[in-house]
Amino acid sequence: MKSSFKKRLREALKGILNEIEIKFLPSGFQQIGTIVILNLKNQLWNRKDVIAEAVQNIVSNCDAVCLNKGAIYSQFRTPQIELVIGESTETIHKEHGTLYKLDVSKIMFAKGNINERKRYPKLVKNEIIFDFFSGVGYFCLNIARLANPKRIYAFEMNPIAYHYLVENIKINKVSDKIKPILGDCKTEALKIKEKADRIIMGLLPSPKDALPTAFQVINPKKSIIHYEGLLNDSDPPEKLLEDVSIIGKEFNKKTKLEHVEFIKSYRPHVNHVCLDILVN
Incomplete structure (x- = not known):
C-alpha cells in the first residue's frame, strides 16, 4: 500500500514539484475516519497545499487532509495538527464495528x-x-x-x-x-x-x-x-x-x-x- 501510494503521489506531482521536492515526499499516511494525516519534511511545508490536493485525489474516502506539525504536548496529549484542505478536523472512525467520533486536531487516536x-x-x-x-x-x-x-x-x-x-x-x-x-x-x-x-x-x-x-x-x-x-x-x-x-x-x-x-x-x-x- 505504501509503495503504491508513494508511486501514485510522485506521478501526480511530477512537473509540479521539482526533483528534490519529489524525493522528500512521504511514503505513507495515517487515516482516521475520513481524515488523512501527513508527516511532511520541513522542506515541503511551503508546498503543503498542492501535496494535500494530490493526496485527496489519490486516497479514497478522504474529506480532509491535515499536516502533523510536531509531537503531542500537554497533560492531555494534544496533537499539533493543521487542516490543509477540507472543512473540518472532526470525523467518525470505525474499527471492529465500533464508532469513534473525535476531532483529530484536539484528540490523539492511537x-x-x-x-x-x-x-x-x-x-x-x-x-x-x-x-x-x-x-x-x-x-x-x-x-x-x-x-x-x-x-x-x-x-x-x-x-x-x-x-x-x-x-x-x-x-x-x-x-x-x-x-x-x-x-x-x-x-x-x-x-x-x-x-x-x-x-x-x-x-x-x-x-x-x-x-x-x-x-x-x-x-x-x-x-x-x-x-x-x-x-x-x-x-x-x-x-x-x-x-x-x-x-x-x-x-x-x-x-x-x-x-x-x-x-x-x-x-x-x-x-x-x-x-x-x-x-x-
Missing part, C-alpha cells in the same frame, strides 16, 4: 493499539470494569459492544475527550453499560461504592501514580489490572511488574503476572507492552 482494543472484549465476563484513562472510549466502547460487562466506569479528565466519550456512548448505543465520569480517576474512582473486577490502565508513560487508587478500588477477592508501559528489548517484564508489586504490598495485595501482550514497537529496541496482572 491506531497502533488496534489489537489491544480487539483483545479486551474476549477477556471480559459479566464484570465491573474501571477504565481509568478512557479518552473518547478507546477500550470501553469495544468492551461494551462486544462483551457482556456488568458495568463500566469510564474516567476522563480532559473535558474535550469527555465530550466525545459521552457522544460515542450514545452513537454506539451502550448507555446502559458505560457510566462516563469527568475527573481524575485517582480521586473519582474512590467515590464509587462498587469494586472493580478489572482495571484498565492504558496510558503512557506508565501511570504509577494511579496504582494506589487501583489497589483501593479492586475487588478484594480477585481482580485483574491491565498495566501498560515501555520495555527495552533486553528487559524482562518483571521490571515493569515491579512498579505494581511494590505498591500492592503497601495494600497487602499479592500480584502475579498472567500475560504479557506486545502492543507495538515504540522506537528502536523499545516496545509498548501491556501486563495482565492478577491481584488477590
Whole structure:
C-alpha cells in the first residue's frame, strides 16, 4: 500500500514539484475516519497545499487532509495538527464495528493499539470494569459492544475527550453499560461504592501514580489490572511488574503476572507492552 501510494503521489506531482521536492515526499499516511494525516519534511511545508490536493485525489474516502506539525504536548496529549484542505478536523472512525467520533486536531487516536482494543472484549465476563484513562472510549466502547460487562466506569479528565466519550456512548448505543465520569480517576474512582473486577490502565508513560487508587478500588477477592508501559528489548517484564508489586504490598495485595501482550514497537529496541496482572 505504501509503495503504491508513494508511486501514485510522485506521478501526480511530477512537473509540479521539482526533483528534490519529489524525493522528500512521504511514503505513507495515517487515516482516521475520513481524515488523512501527513508527516511532511520541513522542506515541503511551503508546498503543503498542492501535496494535500494530490493526496485527496489519490486516497479514497478522504474529506480532509491535515499536516502533523510536531509531537503531542500537554497533560492531555494534544496533537499539533493543521487542516490543509477540507472543512473540518472532526470525523467518525470505525474499527471492529465500533464508532469513534473525535476531532483529530484536539484528540490523539492511537491506531497502533488496534489489537489491544480487539483483545479486551474476549477477556471480559459479566464484570465491573474501571477504565481509568478512557479518552473518547478507546477500550470501553469495544468492551461494551462486544462483551457482556456488568458495568463500566469510564474516567476522563480532559473535558474535550469527555465530550466525545459521552457522544460515542450514545452513537454506539451502550448507555446502559458505560457510566462516563469527568475527573481524575485517582480521586473519582474512590467515590464509587462498587469494586472493580478489572482495571484498565492504558496510558503512557506508565501511570504509577494511579496504582494506589487501583489497589483501593479492586475487588478484594480477585481482580485483574491491565498495566501498560515501555520495555527495552533486553528487559524482562518483571521490571515493569515491579512498579505494581511494590505498591500492592503497601495494600497487602499479592500480584502475579498472567500475560504479557506486545502492543507495538515504540522506537528502536523499545516496545509498548501491556501486563495482565492478577491481584488477590
